[in-house]
Ligand SMILES: Cc1cc2nc3c(=O)[nH]c(=O)nc-3n(C[C@H](O)[C@H](O)[C@H](O)COP(=O)(O)OP(=O)(O)OC[C@H]3O[C@@H](n4cnc5c(N)ncnc54)[C@H](O)[C@@H]3O)c2cc1C
C-alpha cells in the first residue's frame with residue numbers, strides 16, 4: 211500500500227505492507243536508525259517519535275496509520291549544526307550513558323517543553339514515566355530537561 | 370522481532386463507512402482504534418484479523434460534552450484527553466483518578482475509551498470506573514443504535530455485547546448532583562496493570578448513604594462491580610466503620626487469581642483496603658471537603 215508521511219518536514223512516499231510497524235518503517239525503509247527499538251512490547255519507550263506532534267510508541271503504531279501525518283524523529287531535532295536545547299541539556303548534564311533510551315527521552319521531553327516550558331521535576335518525571343533508562347537513574351535526565359527549560363527561557367528574554 | 374500476520378487495511382472517515390467496511394470484509398475483520406491492545410495481540414499472533422478497519426479518522430467520536438443530564442464521551446476519546454478533561458474532573462473525579470494511573474503518558478496518548486471497554490481485559494480500569502458510575506454505552510450497527518448499561522456490557526474476559534459489524538460509539542454517564550467519587554489502584558511499578566483497583570461513587574442524604582456504586586478491577590469481579598458491598602451500604606450510615614465493613618464484603622465476594630502480581634489473600638486484602646479508602650474519599654468529595 212502506498213503511503214506518504216511527512217518525516218522531519220519532508221514528504222516521503224513508500225510502498226509498504228500494512229503490517230509494517232512505524233519503528234521499522236523509519237529504521238529499515240528510511241534508514242533513520244536514531245529511533246531505537248527495544249522491548250517491542252510498548253513498555254520501554256526507546257521507540258518514541260512524534261506523530262502530528264504527539265509522542266507515541268512507534269513499535270505499536272502501523273506505518274499505514276501514519277499515512278498523511280507528520281512524523282518527527284530524533285534526526286530532525288537539531289537545526290543544522292545547532293543542537294536543540296534538550297540535546298544540549300542531555301550533553302551538559304550527563305543525561306545519558308549508553309544512549310539507548312536517549313532518542314525517545316529527547317522526543318518526549320521536547321514535546322513536554324513545547325507544551326509546558328517550565329516543568330517542575332515532578333512533571334518531568336511523570337512525562338518520562340513510560341520510558342525506561344537502565345543507566346542514569348533518571349536524576350540526570352531530569353536535570354537535563356530543567357537545563358533545557360532554563361536555556362530556552364534565557365534565550366527568549368535575551369534581546 | 371514480533372511481526373503481525375498479514376492483513377488488509379482500510380481507513381474509515383465516518384461511522385457509516387466503518388460499518389460498511391466491517392460488513393464488506395466479513396467476520397474476520399476488526400476495528401482498530403489506538404491499537405495499544407490489538408497490535409500487541411497481533412504481534413503475538415493471538416489475533417489474526419483478515420482486515421483492519423482504522424477508525425482514528427472518526428472525528429465525530431472524539432467528543433466529551435454535556436447533553437442534558439448526562440455527559441457523553443465519544444469512543445475515540447484518548448486516555449490523555451479524558452485525563453485532561455475539566456468536564457470529567459468536575460462531574461466524575463473517579464475518571465480523572467483512574468486515568469492518572471492507566472498505563473503511562475505515552476500509551477495514554479494513543480489508547481481510547483472505546484478500545485479499552487471493547488478490549489474488556491479483566492484488569493482494565495475504565496470498565497470498573499464506568500461500572501461504578503452506572504454508565505451506559507451506545508452501540509451502533511447498520512440497523513441502528515442500542516443503549517446497553519455498562520453493567521451488562523461485559524460478557525466475560527475479552528468478551529462484550531459488541532457483535533461483529535458493530536461499533537461502540539459513545540459512553541454516557543448520568544450527572545447526579547451531590548455525588549462524590551474516587552478511584553485507587555495498587556500497581557507494582559509506574560505504568561503497570563493493577564494488582565487490584567477499586568472505584569467508588571456515593572450520594573448522601575445527610576449522614577445516610579442514599580446510593581452507592583463500587584467498581585473493582587483485576588480481581589475477578591463479574592461485570593467489574595461489587596453488588597454485595599453496595600447492598601450492604603445502601604440506606605445505612607456513611608461512617609468509616611460501615612465503609613470498612615463494605616470493604617470486607619467486597620473482598621469476600623470477588624475471585625482474584627494468584628499470579629505474578631500476587632497471591633489471592635494479598636489481593637483480597639487490597640480490595641478491602643481500596644474499597645474502604647475510595648468510599649471515604651468519595652464521601653469527602655460529596656461533602657465538598659476534598
Ligand atoms: C504498556 C501498556 C500498559 C497498559 N496499562 C493499562 C492499565 O494500567 N490499565 C488499563 O486499563 N489499560 C492499560 N493498557 C491498555 C490501554 O488502555 C489500551 O489503550 C486499551 O486497552 C485499548 O485501547 P485502544 O484504543 O488502544 O484499543 P485497540 O487496541 O485499538 O482495540 C482493542 C479492541 O477493541 C476493539 N475496538 C476498539 N475500538 C472499538 C470501537 N469503537 N467499537 C468496537 N470495537 C472497538 C478492537 O477491535 C480490539 O478488539 C495498557 C496498554 C499498554 C500497551
Ligand code: FES
Pocket residue numbers: 246247248249250251252253254255256257258267268269270
Ligand atoms: S520498543 Fe517500543 S516501547 Fe519498547
Ligand code: FES
Pocket residue numbers: 305306307308309310311312342343344345346
Ligand atoms: S542511557 Fe542507557 S538506557 Fe538510558
